[in-house]
Amino acid sequence: MKAVIVIGDGMADRQLKELNHLTPLEIAEPKNMDRVASLGVSGLLYALSPGVAPGSDVATLAILGYDPYKVYTGRGGLEAVGAGIELRDGDVAFRCDFATVNEELVVIDERAGRVREGIPELAAQIRDLRLKLASDVEIIFKQTLGFKGVLVLRGEGLSPNVSAHKPKLGLRADLIRPLDDSKEAKRTADILNEFIRASYSVLNDHPINQERRFRGKPPANVLIPWGSGTRPNLAPLQERYGLRGACVAAVSLIKGICRLSGMDVIDVPGATGEIDTDTMAKASAALEALKDHDLVLVHVEGPDEASHDGDLLGKISIIKKIDLMVGAILEKVDLEETCIVLLADHATPVKLKKHVADPTPITIAGLDMVRDGVSNYNERAAYRGGLGCIRGRHVMPILLNLLGRPMRFGA
């Protein structure tokens, strides 16, 4: 028995007046996801617990059976490992986004118009940065997908305990503060603020950005580090559950979690982490990975990105694409031999453009599980699911039971 876990990031939503009080999942009518629901058992998932809006980092950790309250050391460490950086003890890592600021360094576009072109040239400028405050600190920057990248500070006397928040419209970028009284936190905050200002000074007038302005696009004129973290320690999935795992994901965060848990991370050409991602390429990669792995995690970032942009049509369109991906997987696997788990890690309502704590639909299909009669995969149908209301930490135990490897207690 093998298993595929399909995660639509931020795919769950709320009912929308403009959709006649339906949700994006309901309006998308995802036939293949519905098929999974009708072949399996559905329910509601709280990745952490009722009322907690999770980041995708902690949600995914919980779904893979880790206790995020124990193992989570910040997003940056996961992102850096996902970007292929070998983190060392003492390194402080950040997610780091290209954004657009005005001359007062106030954010006017958090993603620089989701910039993609010219990024290698801009990134090259960053590699040559020399910071006054950090002559003894190695500055590692690596762009990952589009406007996204990671920043690692390597040296003595650094601390992850700084207020490096996600870029936010209307706020100055270089106002990172230490979160404790240590000189390490103070120093790290100072270095980060200098880094932000220095990035602005080398990026703002770069020809790539001049051309962007000329075309009416927001310039990628600053880099903003956020989500500080250090290297987390995850017990390998293979040791914990005896499963050989593979990960099919675009974004560094998920790649990082999976790499740290000992899974093979498969790079898929055409996987962009946005709504134009090639979900069929992901389906093929997942099916290929299933040949020599027990557990394949397929993560699609697009729904969350569309939601954060408030892009309702984009969200519906990526849900339809995920549905085709699920269909391609369903067509090739035998549910007698392979379980399929379909879930959203959290809800990101397009109206709110941020994560909320609503429960999300989950469906598990495979083998001769007693079916519950639910024949749709969406937020409303899940209310009637036989799984009831579960937590992220229950997903792996339930799956292991289906794979014929339940935990045991008693004789």
Add this chain to the structure above:
Amino acid sequence: MKAVIVIGDGMADRQLKELNHLTPLEIAEPKNMDRVASLGVSGLLYALSPGVAPGSDVATLAILGYDPYKVYTGRGGLEAVGAGIELRDGDVAFRCDFATVNEELVVIDERAGRVREGIPELAAQIRDLRLKLASDVEIIFKQTLGFKGVLVLRGEGLSPNVSAHKPKLGLRADLIRPLDDSKEAKRTADILNEFIRASYSVLNDHPINQERRFRGKPPANVLIPWGSGTRPNLAPLQERYGLRGACVAAVSLIKGICRLSGMDVIDVPGATGEIDTDTMAKASAALEALKDHDLVLVHVEGPDEASHDGDLLGKISIIKKIDLMVGAILEKVDLEETCIVLLADHATPVKLKKHVADPTPITIAGLDMVRDGVSNYNERAAYRGGLGCIRGRHVMPILLNLLGRPMRFGA
């Protein structure tokens, strides 16, 4: 208000192709169980938690309100107390089964064809065994039902920490190992292996077994101890809940748990612990016990035995017999005065022949509980139950509330 808890051991299952995708409970159409469902509230039960396949020992402990993670000291202690042996501190107890091995002591029938005849004669041989390694250790063996028995080692310097596993086809019986470096564990493992070999030497050519061979039946030519344990300490039910309890069960394990919890254990002639058990005698015993007890636990082992044998028709037939037993109880009790709880402690799919972690159906009927409209007792109907998804540890609190003795907090 009084209560009857009916436990069908391992009664839950999965949907089976050969049953047109129904489960044994669905195909059995248990009218009386369905009646209990229609009069009450149904739900799903995880004896421990999602993903954990429980033994009947820990499941029953949880259902009676004990925390198995705190009180469980192994199966053997429970079995020995159930068999009527007064366990002492330092005693190490085992479940101990007659089985069939070849001359290399490899198991070829884990239950010696469910042997029943001639057991007292065979057991007498064991009582006279003298072990070289255990001259200072008292060896107590007591047969309980059919191929089942218990073994207690009484003496100094023993340990329960040995790898005494359930007999398994194709494995040598005398390969018990110490599970720590202590000389007590080493000594106990050595004694057990000598016991197994010695049992073979006195049983293999015994006239009873010669006759079994002559009739084409597997000889009961070895005794295999498993499920080591010591005497557990259970706070009496009467003290905890103010309930006078009685137990109607065939198997020592359940008798032991109930005896340790201070319940009266009622011996029922005709209760065999197998699918030919006399469930109507159990119904009569339960009704009789209800006269002077507040809580009567009725346990039927048969469904689990049939499931471990992969005997689908046997499982359906014992479910039908349990249904008649439930009907006989229903007929005589007034639900205004007596609650009925109907549950399976765990699922044992006949296809897998082992315990799994699937949730099981539970129904609670009595008094003027708000009914949930579920009118069948089975795995699928339970998905729609008003109780939702509960844990074993919730059963007693829910029941106590119905009995008019809820726990209280606040003023």
